[in-house]
Structure formats: C-alpha cells, structure tokens
Amino acid sequence: MDMQEAKVRRQNGVALWRQIADRIRSAIASGDYDETGKVPPEMMLAAQFGVNRHTVRSALAALAQEGIVQALQGRGTLILRKERLNFPISRRTRFNQGIGDQAREKEGILLASSEESANADLAARLQLPVGTRLIRMETLRKADRRPVSRATTWFPAERFAGMAEAYRDSGSITAAFAAVGLPDYVRASTEITAVHADNDDLSSLELSPGAIVLVTCALNTDPDGVPVQYAVSRFSADAVQFTIEN
Amino acid sequence: MDMQEAKVRRQNGVALWRQIADRIRSAIASGDYDETGKVPPEMMLAAQFGVNRHTVRSALAALAQEGIVQALQGRGTLILRKERLNFPISRRTRFNQGIGDQAREKEGILLASSEESANADLAARLQLPVGTRLIRMETLRKADRRPVSRATTWFPAERFAGMAEAYRDSGSITAAFAAVGLPDYVRASTEITAVHADNDDLSSLELSPGAIVLVTCALNTDPDGVPVQYAVSRFSADAVQFTIEN
DNA sequence: CCATAATGTCTATTGATATAGACAACTATA
DNA sequence: TATAGTTGTCTATATCAATAGACATTATGG
Structure with missing residues (x-):
C-alpha cells in the first residue's frame, strides 16, 4: 500500500x-x-x-x-508466524476475555508471589498508608503457547488473602478475584509507555535484542472505586496493539 | 528506586x-x-x-x-533537558488541553494539506463510501518549542470545508472544528502501537536513530456518533506517556 | 532434462565498534 | 596550593558489521 x-x-x-x-x-x-x-x-x-x-x-x-x-x-x-493480538482497553478490561477468539489457548502462569510493604509510590497508587502489607505476584500470560506479556501486580494483602493461590489454580485474575470474594472490578486508569526490551523481557517474552516493549501501568478498583489491584505489564510490541474504546 | x-x-x-x-x-x-x-x-x-x-x-x-x-x-x-509529557486519553481527549500546564508554549503547525479520495481503509474507519472526498492534513505539534508529535489526519471534505485553513490559523483542532461549525466532538477509539523511528520521524521529531515512536490511530466523532476525524499520530516515546482514564 | 531462480557457503576486504592503557586539562575543595 | 576527581585526547588492538564476488545446492516450470 x-x-x-x-x-x-x-x-x-x-x-x-x-x-x-x-x-x-x-x-x-x-x-x-x-x-x-x-x-x-x-x-x-x-x-x-x-x-x-x-x-x-x-x-x-x-x-x-x-x-x-x-x-x-x-x-x-x-x-511461519504473523500475528499482532488486538487488546481492547476499557472500563471492563479483562485479559482473557480481551484476547477472545484471537487465540485458541490462553494461559496465565504464576511465576512468583510474595508479600511486601507498600512503598510511597505503591501506597499512593492504591490509596493506602505507606507500609500496608501487599501481595505481589509475577505473572506470565500466553496465547497459543507464545508469551504475550509479563506482569507484576500488587493487591492489598489483608482484603485479598489467598490471591496468589487462587491465581495459580485458575490462571485468571477475574476468577481469582471471584474466589477471594470480589465478583466484579473495573479498570480505573491505564498508563502506556514504550521502551526497549531489557534482559528479563528477552528471556521471559522470548524476544530478540533491540525489540520494543509496551509497558502498561493499570489500576483496577472495585465497583465502589476502592483500588484493588495495581499492575505493571510488559507486552511485546510486535505481538500486540491496544485499542481504547470510549 | x-x-x-x-x-x-x-x-x-x-x-x-x-x-x-x-x-x-x-x-x-x-x-x-x-x-x-x-x-x-x-x-x-x-x-x-x-x-x-x-x-x-x-x-x-x-x-x-x-x-x-x-x-x-x-x-x-x-x-540540560529531562521531560516526559503525560498525555491523558479519554472520551474528551484534546491535545492542547491535555498538555495543560505541563508546557508553557503550545504550537500546532500545518505542514501540508490536500484533498484525496477515501481508500477502503479510510472509508471503513470514517464509515463513508469508498471514494468520498477527504481533507488530509499533515501536522506537527510542539510543546515549549520541542516537537512532540506529528500526525496525519483526515476529515470528510464536504462537511468540513475550510478545515485546513482554520487549523493553520488557530493551531488547534478544537478551534478549527468550531470554526467550521462543529462546537463539540468526542474520542471514539484510540489504537496504540510502538515502532522504531523511521527517517521521517528522525527529522520531524528531531530524534536520534534507534529511538522509539508511539503510534496512535484515533477516531473522533460528533456528539451523535458520526465520525468526523481519523488521525494517525506519532509521538517520541522518550517525550510522552499516555494515561487512559476510564 | 535443462534453464532459471532461489538459498547456501566460502574467501577477502573495509570500516565501525569495543577494549585497554596512558596521560593531559580542567574544577573544586581541603 | 596541593590533591582528588572528572572529562578530553591519543595510540593500539581485536572483533563485529557490511560489502563484494564466486560458486555450490536445491526446487520449479517449460
């Protein structure tokens, strides 16, 4: 063209x-x-x-x-391959649902989880006092066996005890939230930037050096507007595009 | 940190x-x-x-x-310099307003304008018959004298005759729309991808080779949902970040 | 079967990239 | 005014990136 x-x-x-x-x-x-x-x-x-x-x-x-x-x-x-997943971002953004039928197999893998105290940045994002206990999860999401994104997410530990196990078993944030007592949540805000892939990206997303990574910082809240999750996700720019529907 | x-x-x-x-x-x-x-x-x-x-x-x-x-x-x-403009994307996205007080001087420069017929892609985006006459504008937007983005935008020519002149004189899409009889418009959708800067980016955005460019494809509609503008914009990834507020 | 068109392999040469070490020039401070 | 800390310049060397040309190997179509 x-x-x-x-x-x-x-x-x-x-x-x-x-x-x-x-x-x-x-x-x-x-x-x-x-x-x-x-x-x-x-x-x-x-x-x-x-x-x-x-x-x-x-x-x-x-x-x-x-x-x-x-x-x-x-x-x-x-x-052999040619793909770029479209990824809708809206008030009701859900990873697995968003991919929809663009991929047959969808996986969410829990790489690691830990508990830590909220630093100033995290506390501000989640609207909690500094030092509040948080559950931190490192996850890898795949579509059709190919890694699509890796993410670090934080949840208030007290409210969502057992989140890591629930995610590990279901591979879905939505399902994990439901399992720990939150049937619904909404996307409050999403920041998007782009950087060159770092070493962790290269290995976990199976990229080649010089590749571009799209970074999103997302805040989810419960229906009352109380923050429930903050997530920093890294996507291979070759594999995805975002669509914001207002 | x-x-x-x-x-x-x-x-x-x-x-x-x-x-x-x-x-x-x-x-x-x-x-x-x-x-x-x-x-x-x-x-x-x-x-x-x-x-x-x-x-x-x-x-x-x-x-x-x-x-x-x-x-x-x-x-x-x-x-000497360190900046990354935050760029909110919402239903009411406006370039100049979005920058707000992050920059003192804001400029919108009309590089070129022409009239052309809608190809299949443009026609689908703007929900018009293929071949409909469109006004095409090439613009460069600056904040504090530094180039922030360059964009190619299309408007239905019949409905918005005089758009290019109105933009050239005002440097603002919002003002230009008002001048040709559209007092309000909303952002219907925005797609975001990231690529390496091409030669045009290097010169117009004053980048160095290897830099990353964020590409947005945005559709604006009038309050009734009728498409009025389709824009492809390219931003220096070092200079901006996007925030989607839902 | 043969000509054509495509990828695979080899040698050679040039310039850019990266390392290494030594020392000069300049600034700030004790 | 020393001295330490910092950037500037120079030489030398090894490896990577890119070009150039020749020829081998494999698949397709007349």
Whole structure:
C-alpha cells in the first residue's frame, strides 16, 4: 500500500541487519506478503533496502531464529508466524476475555508471589498508608503457547488473602478475584509507555535484542472505586496493539 | 528506586553505546539524577554497565548531540533537558488541553494539506463510501518549542470545508472544528502501537536513530456518533506517556 | 532434462565498534 | 596550593558489521 522507500540508516548504533529484520517483521505483521506466504527473494530485498545481499541474509537469519520465517533452498523464505493480538482497553478490561477468539489457548502462569510493604509510590497508587502489607505476584500470560506479556501486580494483602493461590489454580485474575470474594472490578486508569526490551523481557517474552516493549501501568478498583489491584505489564510490541474504546 | 542491574547485551545488532545512551536518557526522564542535576561520572557508569569508559563516552556524546546533556571538563556531565509529557486519553481527549500546564508554549503547525479520495481503509474507519472526498492534513505539534508529535489526519471534505485553513490559523483542532461549525466532538477509539523511528520521524521529531515512536490511530466523532476525524499520530516515546482514564 | 531462480557457503576486504592503557586539562575543595 | 576527581585526547588492538564476488545446492516450470 504505502511505497515508503525509507532507506536504512547507517552508523547510528543500530546494525543494518537489525533495522532490516525489524522492517521485515513489521511488514509480515502488516500482512504485506500474504499473497505469496513468502518473503521476497534476498536479491530483491537487498535492492529495496539498498544493501548487500549478505546483510539481508543476516536479517533473515535473525527472523528464522525467532521462528518467524524459514528459508528453504531453491524455494524461498516462507512465513511461519504473523500475528499482532488486538487488546481492547476499557472500563471492563479483562485479559482473557480481551484476547477472545484471537487465540485458541490462553494461559496465565504464576511465576512468583510474595508479600511486601507498600512503598510511597505503591501506597499512593492504591490509596493506602505507606507500609500496608501487599501481595505481589509475577505473572506470565500466553496465547497459543507464545508469551504475550509479563506482569507484576500488587493487591492489598489483608482484603485479598489467598490471591496468589487462587491465581495459580485458575490462571485468571477475574476468577481469582471471584474466589477471594470480589465478583466484579473495573479498570480505573491505564498508563502506556514504550521502551526497549531489557534482559528479563528477552528471556521471559522470548524476544530478540533491540525489540520494543509496551509497558502498561493499570489500576483496577472495585465497583465502589476502592483500588484493588495495581499492575505493571510488559507486552511485546510486535505481538500486540491496544485499542481504547470510549 | 529500582536497582535493576540489567546488563547490556552484546552482539545483537544494537551497539553498546546506543543501548547505554537509551538507558541513560530514560533514567534522566525518570528523574533518577535529579538530586545532583548531573549524570554519574563516566567511570561509575562504565562499572555499572560493565563496559569500557570509552563506550560510555560514546553514549554520552550521542546524548550531548541530542542536547540532553553537556559535558564540562573537570566538573561532570550536566543534564540540560529531562521531560516526559503525560498525555491523558479519554472520551474528551484534546491535545492542547491535555498538555495543560505541563508546557508553557503550545504550537500546532500545518505542514501540508490536500484533498484525496477515501481508500477502503479510510472509508471503513470514517464509515463513508469508498471514494468520498477527504481533507488530509499533515501536522506537527510542539510543546515549549520541542516537537512532540506529528500526525496525519483526515476529515470528510464536504462537511468540513475550510478545515485546513482554520487549523493553520488557530493551531488547534478544537478551534478549527468550531470554526467550521462543529462546537463539540468526542474520542471514539484510540489504537496504540510502538515502532522504531523511521527517517521521517528522525527529522520531524528531531530524534536520534534507534529511538522509539508511539503510534496512535484515533477516531473522533460528533456528539451523535458520526465520525468526523481519523488521525494517525506519532509521538517520541522518550517525550510522552499516555494515561487512559476510564 | 535443462534453464532459471532461489538459498547456501566460502574467501577477502573495509570500516565501525569495543577494549585497554596512558596521560593531559580542567574544577573544586581541603 | 596541593590533591582528588572528572572529562578530553591519543595510540593500539581485536572483533563485529557490511560489502563484494564466486560458486555450490536445491526446487520449479517449460
């Protein structure tokens, strides 16, 4: 659709093969190569980006490493995966429900949980006195076996005792809340920023270095407006987009 | 606050000096060095990131080039700028109002305008027949003289004739809408994704290569729910964060 | 079966990236 | 006015990133 011949940039700290890998990954996600199911030939990509064929090969090798494409000698480079989950954010945001039928399998994995005292920031967010006991959970959410986000969330410990176990057993925040006595909750606010993936992102979200991560800081409250959960989540920018419906 | 010793990653297509520059830029934006107003000494940063001092110097040189820091021999490296505008997104999202008093000077500049026919995508977004005439505007928004976002927006041409001139004269979408007969409008939906900055971003948003850009696709409607504007905006991720209040 | 088109592999060369060490120049402070 | 702490500059070396060319290997279509 858009014939933007934005050439790659040289000598800027980002290797050409990485810039090209990012562009091809993004083109795949946009469905640019849907007709053939294949990436254009290496020579064609090299001409398009104005680089040597070997540089394109490095980029494709990186994408193959990620499991996005597979090169077949004599045939071409096939596209294996291409996806970008849409993630609606609204007053009734629910992770599993939001994904809906965009994925067949949905998982919520409890990586770790602990109890800690609220520092100034957390206390302000949850509208509690500094030092209040909180349950802290580290979770990883997957769709169709692929990691989508990892999150750190806090709950008031006194009100929601047993939250970690409830989540571990159900894999769902909504179900866990219901199990500890909160049948309904609403999303009060969501902050969104973007950063480069750090080392933890690379391993837990199975990203390649240089990837972009979308960070959301979300506050959920009970129907009366009392804060019940604060969550910092990190999503692979290649895998998701957010939609805010007002 | 967070002593995350996330070491830098080697041989991944992103040069160490760039990773370090990004991390320092982000630390500055987070206010980590507010007490001293200076970046830690080069030797200390080198130890922190586990790299050679010269590598840190390359990173600081890049930040100096961006005008974020200034190195003074014998004294240290001073922080000149540090900012991240908060950008509320809600049913009543207004650019100038949203910035509020976070910036003294606010500008909206009309870079270009033209008339074109709606393609399938635009027609679907604006709920119009394919081929409907649209006004297309390229705008650049600044806060305190610094570019914050560049946007491409479309309006139904028949209903909002004179939109481009009204925006050029007022620098405000809200004012321009009022001038062409729409006193009120609401944000119907906003999509948010993140990508690496392309060449146009680098020049218009005055970014350095490798920077991250937040992309929003927003639909505004009149009070009756009839689409009146579709906008694709690109923000420097270092300069802004979005807050969704429900 | 053959020509074509695609990926795979190898060698060689150049420039950017990163490390290492030494020392100069400047600032602030005891 | 020393001295410690900091940035600035220089040389040297090893590795990565990118280009260039040649040729092998594999699949497809006439």
